[in-house]
Amino acid sequence: xxxxxxxxxxxxxxxxxxxxxxxxxxxxxxxxxxxxxxxxxxxxxxxxxxxxxxxxxxxxxxxxxxxxxxxxxxxxxxxxxxxxxxxxxxxxxxxxxxxxxxxxxxxxxxxxxxxxxxxxxxxxxxxxxxxxxxxxxxxxxxxxxxxxxxxxx
Numbered sequence: 001x002x003x004x005x006x007x008x009x010x011x012x013x014x015x016x017x018x019x020x021x022x023x024x025x026x027x028x029x030x031x032x033x034x035x036x037x038x039x040x041x042x043x044x045x046x047x048x049x050x051x052x053x054x055x056x057x058x059x060x061x062x063x064x065x066x067x068x069x070x071x072x073x074x075x076x077x078x079x080x081x082x083x084x085x086x087x088x089x090x091x092x093x094x095x096x097x098x099x100x101x102x103x104x105x106x107x108x109x110x111x112x113x114x115x116x117x118x119x120x121x122x123x124x125x126x127x128x129x130x131x132x133x134x135x136x137x138x139x140x141x142x143x144x145x146x147x148x149x150x151x152x153x
Contacts, residue, residue, distance in 0.1 A: 048111035052146055053123070055107050056090055064090075066145050069107035076145045085138045089129065093122050100125060110145055118143050 062080035106124040
């Protein structure tokens with residue numbers, strides 16, 4: 001039998017290790033919670049390199065027409081059973097408008113920025129969605145509504 005088997009581990013070292021673990025977990029939790037409650041970053045005041053204000057119109061055949069809000073020209077058509085990502089995002093935004101008691105009068109804005117980012121803005125609620133966060137295929141689903149768009153995927 002060695003001395004390690006008969007001697008007790010120093011109690012002070014155990015207390016210090018436990019305190020350090022508790023402090024680390026507490027600090028990490030506080031930092032995470034603070035970031036969750038942080039105000040959103042201020043939006044850039046730079047103008048987009050190109051944008052279009054659009055309205056989405058349900059058609060009788062199940063398609064959805066995407067119309068330029070200024071000219072009322074169809075810029076894109078979502079055929080039945082296609083473009084699930086676009087349909088889901090728009091369904092959520094329209095539901096948000098209904099909950100707030102807002103109508104369909106104000107358009108949605110699709111913008112491409114100088115750095116290549118693509119955003120979708122609900123001009124009625126001010127909600128801004130960074131479409132790059134959803135991957136290149138979903139980003140391009142909205143990008144194809146912009147005049148002169150070139151897909152990245």
